[in-house]
Amino acid sequence: MTKSSFGKLFLSFLLVISAVLPYAATQADAAEEAISVAEAIANNSGTATVKGFIVGTAISGYSYDQEAPFDKNSNIGLADSPDETDAAKILPVQLPTGEIRNALNLVNNASLFKGEVTITGNRELYFSVPGLKSPTAYTIIAEGEAPPEATVVGSVAEARAAVGELIQVEATVTTATGFWGGNAFYAQDDTAGIYVYTSSADVAPGDIVRLTGSISEYNGELQLQPNTIEVLSSGNELPAVQSINPTGVNVDTQGELIEMNKVTITGLKSVNDYGTFEFTATDADGNAVVVRNDNRNGLTFDRFTQQYKEDDLINVTGIASKFYEDFQVKTLGLESFDLVNKPAVYVTTFPGIVSEGTEIALQSGWESAKIYYTVDGSTPTASSTEYTAPIKLSADTTIKAIAVGSETSEVFSFEYTVLKTADLRIRDIQGDGHYSDYDGVVVNQIQGVVTHIYNSANFVIQDVEPDNDLTTSEALMVNI
Secondary structure, eight states: OOHHHHHHHHHHHHHHHHHHHHHHHHHHHHHHTOEEHHHHHHSOOEEEEEEEEEEEEEEETTEEEOSSSOOOOSEEEEESSTTOOOGGGOEEEEOOTTHHHHHHOTTTOGGGTTOEEEEEEEEEEETTEEEEEEEEEEEEEEOOSOOOOOEEOSSHHHHHTOBTSEEEEEEEEOSOSSTTSTTOEEEEOSSOEEEEOOSOOOOOTTOEEEEEEEEEEETTEEEEEEEEEEEEEOSOOOOOOEEOOGGGOSTTTTTSEEEEEEEEEEEEEEOSTTSOEEEEEEOTTSOEEEEEEOGGGSOOHHHHHHHOOTTOEEEEEEEEEEETTEEEEEOOSGGGEEESSOOSSEESSOSEEEETTOEEOEEOSSTTOEEEEESSSOOOOTTSEEOOSOEEOSSOEEEEEEEESSSBOOOEEEEEEEEOOSSOOHHHHHOSSSSOTTTTOOOOOOOOEEEEEEETTEEEEEOSSOOOOTTSOSEEEEEO
């Protein structure tokens, strides 16, 4: 090695040491200057390094989950004793997304439960009690208890029988997530189904998943609270839907996909201000069960009653469920409902506001009937255009149609307001009336020059190429 090379190597070594030593010193100083949890609670302001034991996760400032497995990764609770259970002596610690959350959260680091750590952050209220937020550094002094071992069970039916136990089971996801709170979903195999309650899940219907968690009862329904969800494969066929009557919604089908055919809607009502609704489904023999549609699946009472009404005869699909002592059916959105006595002509895309390019399919409730239609406002006859393919919309359109079989139906009319989506300008959004058809619609790539700033969150943009139409506006207020 030449003298020059040795000099470069020695300089590099010094640079590395100079970079590492301050960090090491900071960690050492932080450990030496660490205060207790009691001190952090008593004097809850300013930056500090707090030393303590991780004793669970905060549900609120006055309640902690202190039993593994854990399902919250956004916070931990620190105490001066690994066996502390008094919430008043526990410091809630925020774990923002990033390295520190990844290193300290109990969902992914089960062995840190009752482990000893130091955390540097801002002492301030968290969950409305003295806490530690915006952590910048941490050290793990000692690991905690060994995480419990999950019992591998061979079926969902076995999992349902293991209430209070930590189990591992494989099943197929049967619903989307978040229809009933959090990112919850249902899963099923050939033996049974179960509600999986979690705040974080990236799964879809048809995914086969390996779930590790505890079985418990909540509001009368068995649920699995997973601390890990592993997707084994995707795009799999869903379990077969069981065809039952209302009495078949019971403990044997709870958590499973079911369908009820030819039941009548009775007692249809909205149950909250958000659009959730319920009705009783009654079959021809008088058997009945409550059907509940949670607005979080995207279907609201107002939208449902545009298409269905009291005393309609329908087919219903969903999940057999239970609420306290009463069994019920949870539906999955508009797809869960099908009108038995369909009209002579109907559409699969409900009339109203649609995007440019939407294709409208016409169907008939009459067997072997042909459909004839017009889009120019005229009354259709058997000499009008015969329907053979979906009608693609490019502008506001009224489709008028008839069905012709052994007889000719009445005229059915379907009105669509078509929203422009390509090359959208401010004037298109504003429109020429008092109200915009784009209200509540997501729009992208709207161009304009900022002409006025109200504050850091609100400003006005204006199109630099006006159309000189006095009925439309070229300006738009933007809220960010």
